[in-house]
Amino acid sequence: xxxLMLRAGMIRQEGAGIxxxxxxxxxxxxxxxxxxxxxxxxxGAVEMLMPTIQQAELWRESGRYDAxxxxxxxxxxxxxxxxxxxxxxxxxITEIFRAGVRSYxxxxxxxxxxxxxxxxxxxxxxxxxxxxEFLMKDAxxxxxxKEAARRSYNKMFVAYLRTFARLGLKSIPMRADTGPIGGDLxxxxxxxxxxxxxxxxxxxxLLDLPTPKRDLDFEGDLQPIIDQFTSLYAATDxxxxxxxxxxxxxETNRVSARGIEVGHIFYFGDKYSAPMKAxxxxxxxxxxxxxxxxYGIGVSRLVGAIIEAFHDEAGCKWPAAVAPFHAGLINxxxxxxxxxxxxxxxxxxxxxxxxxxxxxxxxxxxxxxFARMDLIGLPWQIVIGPRGLKSGVAxxxxxxxxxxxxxPLGKVTEHVSTLLASxxxxx
RNA sequence: CGGGGCGUAGCGCAGUCUGGUAGCGCAUCUGGUUUGGGACCAGAGGGUCGCAAGUUCGAAUCUUGCCGCCCCGACCA
Numbered sequence: 052x053x054x055l056m057l058r059a060g061m062i063r064q065e066g067a068g069i070x071x072x073x074x075x076x077x078x079x080x081x082x083x084x085x086x087x088x089x090x091x092x093x094x095g096a097v098e099m100l101m102p103t104i105q106q107a108e109l110w111r112e113s114g115r116y117d118a119x120x121x122x123x124x125x126x127x128x129x130x131x132x133x134x135x136x137x138x139x140x141x142x143x144i145t146e147i148f149r150a151g152v153r154s155y156x157x158x159x160x161x162x163x164x165x166x167x168x169x170x171x172x173x174x175x176x177x178x179x180x181x182x183x184e185f186l187m188k189d190a191x192x193x194x195x196x197k198e199a200a201r202r203s204y205n206k207m208f209v210a211y212l213r214t215f216a217r218l219g220l221k222s223i224p225m226r227a228d229t230g231p232i233g234g235d236l237x238x239x240x241x242x243x244x245x246x247x248x249x250x251x252x253x254x255x256x257l258l259d260l261p262t263p264k265r266d267l268d269f270e271g272d273l274q275p276i277i278d279q280f281t282s283l284y285a286a287t288d289x290x291x292x293x294x295x296x297x298x299x300x301x302e303t304n305r306v307s308a309r310g311i312e313v314g315h316i317f318y319f320g321d322k323y324s325a326p327m328k329a330x331x332x333x334x335x336x337x338x339x340x341x342x343x344x345x346y347g348i349g350v351s352r353l354v355g356a357i358i359e360a361f362h363d364e365a366g367c368k369w370p371a372a373v374a375p376f377h378a379g380l381i382n383x384x385x386x387x388x389x390x391x392x393x394x395x396x397x398x399x400x401x402x403x404x405x406x407x408x409x410x411x412x413x414x415x416x417x418x419x420x421f422a423r424m425d426l427i428g429l430p431w432q433i434v435i436g437p438r439g440l441k442s443g444v445a446x447x448x449x450x451x452x453x454x455x456x457x458x459p460l461g462k463v464t465e466h467v468s469t470l471l472a473s474x475x476x477x478x
Numbered sequence: 479c480g481g482g483g484c485g486u487a488g489c490g491c492a493g494u495c496u497g498g499u500a501g502c503g504c505a506u507c508u509g510g511u512u513u514g515g516g517a518c519c520a521g522a523g524g525g526u527c528g529c530a531a532g533u534u535c536g537a538a539u540c541u542u543g544c545c546g547c548c549c550c551g552a553c554c555a
Contacts, residue, residue: 067547122553139555173479173553187555239555248554315555349555383514418515436514 052246052358053178055367059426061354061375068175068183075427076354078375080186083353084165086217086372087188094210094269096161096190101143103167107133109142112327124169136169141323141345144191148341149329155195158331158341159203163190165350177248179355180311186351192344195331197320200342204236204318205273207346209263211240211314212280216262218353219370220313220360223257225285227315236344239287240314244359247309252291254283255304287312311356318344367428376409377401379429381421383436385414393460394435400464406431435463 056062061076072080088098107125110116116123116135124136137143144162152160165188175183192203208224215222220242227239241251263276284299286292287310296305323329324340332338349356361368371377378401382394394412401408409429411420417434424432434441440458458466 064547120553168555170554174549174551176549181554185555189555312555347555352555414513416513416515416517418517420515422516434514438514441514 052180052355052362055358055362055426056178056355059367059428061427062179064178066183068172068181070179070182070184075375079354079357079369079373080351082373082375083218083357084186084188084350087214087348087350088165090210090214090217091163091188091190093213093265094161094206096163096207096210098164099162100164101137101140101147101166103137103169105135105137105140105143107135109146110135113142113145113323114326115142122170122172124171137166138168138170139187139345139347140164140166140189141191141343142327145323145327145329145343148191148193149324149327152193152329152341153332155331155333159192159194159199161190161192161203161206163188163346177355179351180248180359182351185349188348188350190346192346193324193329194342195333195339197342200318200320200344201236202273204316204344205277206269207316207344208238208277208280209267209269209273211316211346211348212263212276213265214348215240215242215313217372218357219372220357221258222313223251223253223285223310224280225251225253225287226281226290227287236318238281238316239312240316241287241310242313242356242360243308243310244356245309246359247311249310249312250288250291250307251286251310252288252296252305252307253285254300255306257283257285258306311352311359312349313353313356314346314348316344316346318342362428365422366426369428369430371430374430375407375427376429377406378408378431378433379420379424379427380408380410381417381424381432381434382410382412382414383417383434385412387437389460390435390437393440393463397433397435397440397464397467400468404468433467435460439463440466 056076057064059075060073061079062070062072065071091098104126107116110119119138123138126134126136128134148160148162152158165186167184168187168189169184172181172183175181179185190207192200192207194200194203211224212222222240222242224238224240227237241247241249243251257280260279284296286296320342321340322343324343328340329343330338330340357369357373358367361370369375380394380398380401382390384390391412394410398408398410409424409427417436420434421432437460439460440463
């Protein structure tokens with residue numbers, strides 16, 4: 052994925068684990084971000100934005116300023132105040148919550164933001180898959196008791212299933228260690244890919260479970276869905292138990308593969324709310340610390356994960372939902388009036404139809420242009436020259452397009468529109 | 479942090495051992511011939527040789543220090 056992203060000009064490395072997002076890569080990143088946002092909103096989470104730079108003082112309240120170690124990038128401002136580039140936002144969101152919420156009547160509440168994080172990884176690698184600076188969606192839930200917290204957890208669980216499905220990915224929730232964040236309920240969402248960083252083991256049945264529907268009522272009982280996805284065996288190598296795997300899963304259903312972690316959800320109770328005194332009034336006149344959870348999705352990592360899942364020798368093969376452009380339009384003879392007109396009309400028609408089109412009118416040879424579009428991974432590639440039009444779809448890429456008949460210039464727009472109705476439906 | 483390697487044009491590299499005018503391929507630009515799946519000819523532009531100090535008449539090349547990056551091991555979205 053890293054090689055493809057570099058060659059396609061999606062990113063440029065500016066330091067170890069630090070990348071600039073070039074225009075093509077940016078488009079993909081933004082599309083993924085938007086899908087993540089839509090599904091968070093659908094689940095009832097509310098968007099906000101917290102800063103990247105935080106005060107050390109805040110992290111001393113939770114005790115993590117010293118506990119976090121060298122992975123935290125610590126900086127000092129001109130006044131000698133200790134600051135840090137946020138690796139996560141539990142402390143800050145807890146501080147914001149306690150300043151603004153006092154009553155159980157304001158609960159439940161799920162807040163999220165999509166913001167750059169920095170973790171000074173020991174060894175950054177695999178490009179944006181494990182960068183030091185990365186874009187993450189992190190959500191935080193606040194509830195009056197554990198039962199309510201469980202409902203918030205379930206909302207995010209289902210939102211994650213939908214999010215990854217919309218990105219064209221098959222994600223598998225796996226029970227996970229809670230690690231330094233703490234708590235006792237946690238799942239990792241793993242996407243299967245041959246080049247994944249961790250080994251995963253699961254029941255084949257998990258791969259066939261249906262994605263929760265778009266019109267699902269998130270305020271209803273989600274537990275049956277969660278049970279469905281958590282009753283079958285699924286574990287990463289860290290907690291994999293070969294004995295249990297062989298006992299619970301029939302031999303023909305055992306899947307052992309590799310995967311990429313793209314999301315992680317935690318319930319951690321009052322780990323932060325207690326020490327930081329984020330309390331709410333109950334109905335009985337007492338105050339109790341809120342029950343919290345946090346929910347992360349690696350947005351920038353997803354760009355790499357999707358490429359890992361969808362690519363071939365020639366380049367990326369984006370799902371339509373995140374492709375940087377839906378179509379590439381090549382004018383083989385820029386300057387030729389008939390060509391320019393046909394391309395101009397077609398481009399206008401495509402854009403009007405909502406088909407995002409990359410128009411290349413720099414002239415030159417088709418092979419080079421197609422190779423470039425293969426690399427970037429445009430689902431449709433349309434070339435127009437003096438003799439008419441040719442086009443192809445990503446599944447076949449450039450290889451069998453030569454067999455297609457040419458369409459005269461005058462009928463290009465009409466022809467492509469017809470194709471649009473079938474092959475590009477749903478974009 | 480331990481171990482291994484690299485730093486020379488936008489990208490990929492040669493040159494370093496043995497000090498003597500900074501090169502090659504791709505890309506870019508100009509002109510021309512071409513043009514339907516990675517063209518050809520001619521020409522051009524582009525360099526603090528990672529940084530600094532030292533040795534020397536002279537350093538990409540030798541010495542020392544520093545910086546950056548990559549790969550292999552313990553962490554994570």
